[in-house]
Amino acid sequence: MQTDALLAEEIRQVYIESDLLYSQLEVEQAINRMAAEITEALGEQDPVLFCVMNGGLVITGQLLTRLNFPLQVSYLHATRYRNTTSGHELEWKVPPMIDFTGRPVLIIDDILDEGHTLAEILDFCRAQGASRVYSAVLINKLHERKARPDLQAEFVGLEIEDRYIFGYGMDYKGYWRNAPGIYAVKGM
Ligand SMILES: O=P(O)(O)OC[C@H]1O[C@H](OP(=O)(O)OP(=O)(O)O)[C@H](O)[C@@H]1O
Numbered sequence: 001m002q003t004d005a006l007l008a009e010e011i012r013q014v015y016i017e018s019d020l021l022y023s024q025l026e027v028e029q030a031i032n033r034m035a036a037e038i039t040e041a042l043g044e045q046d047p048v049l050f051c052v053m054n055g056g057l058v059i060t061g062q063l064l065t066r067l068n069f070p071l072q073v074s075y076l077h078a079t080r081y082r083n084t085t086s087g088h089e090l091e092w093k094v095p096p097m098i099d100f101t102g103r104p105v106l107i108i109d110d111i112l113d114e115g116h117t118l119a120e121i122l123d124f125c126r127a128q129g130a131s132r133v134y135s136a137v138l139i140n141k142l143h144e145r146k147a148r149p150d151l152q153a154e155f156v157g158l159e160i161e162d163r164y165i166f167g168y169g170m171d172y173k174g175y176w177r178n179a180p181g182i183y184a185v186k187g188m
């Protein structure tokens with residue numbers, strides 16, 4: 001078990017030594033494009049949006065004020081990494097709490113990595129009667145380990161190489177979700 005002081009030092013060091021993959025300006029330009037694409041596809045459809053907590057918090061908020069059409073928004077909470085850097089089975093903490101039967105649903109998350117999280121959430125929403133299920137992710141990680149070979153989000157902000165990243169909602173051991181860019185951990 002790490003002491004608090006050691007962890008605090010590690011957290012600072014990780015930020016100092018990280019590689020900046022996308023600046024705040026580049027991320028905001030990507031979010032502008034995502035918002036335009038979502039508006040084009042869903043602007044007339046009265047959708048229900050779900051933020052996937054915790055990582056989806058920042059991208060959902062940043063998208064919302066760029067979506068100028070009628071929609072409802074809520075959240076669900078599912079976690080697979082639990083503040084670590086490797087995934088386990090998906091744990092549902094809070095299921096969707098708005099009834100979306102017969103309506104289109106947009107799931108918003110920070111990252112599509114192996115995709116187990118998104119695949120299970122999309123299956124759940126389909127089984128619960130959404131008329132159609134869309135997904136939006138700020139980051140798609142490029143590798144050959146996707147949970148399903150055809151798994152893609154309809155709306156993608158940016159793509160990254162196969163490294164462990166943080167910032168814009170994504171954490172390193174529960175920290176740095178607030179980092180104002182997309183950063184890769186040194187050596188990971
Ligand atoms: O594509 P996958 O390999 O399934 O990984 C993606 C998921 O991992 C992260 O969540 P995490 O479980 O770390 O919880 P968090 O949202 O609280 O960070 C992220 O927010 C995605 O939901």
Ligand SMILES: Nc1nc2[nH]cnc2c(=O)[nH]1
Pocket residue numbers: 081111113114163164165166170171172
């Ligand atoms: N913070 C963070 N969470 C993830 N969940 C799945 N992949 C990642 C990643 O690269 N970074």
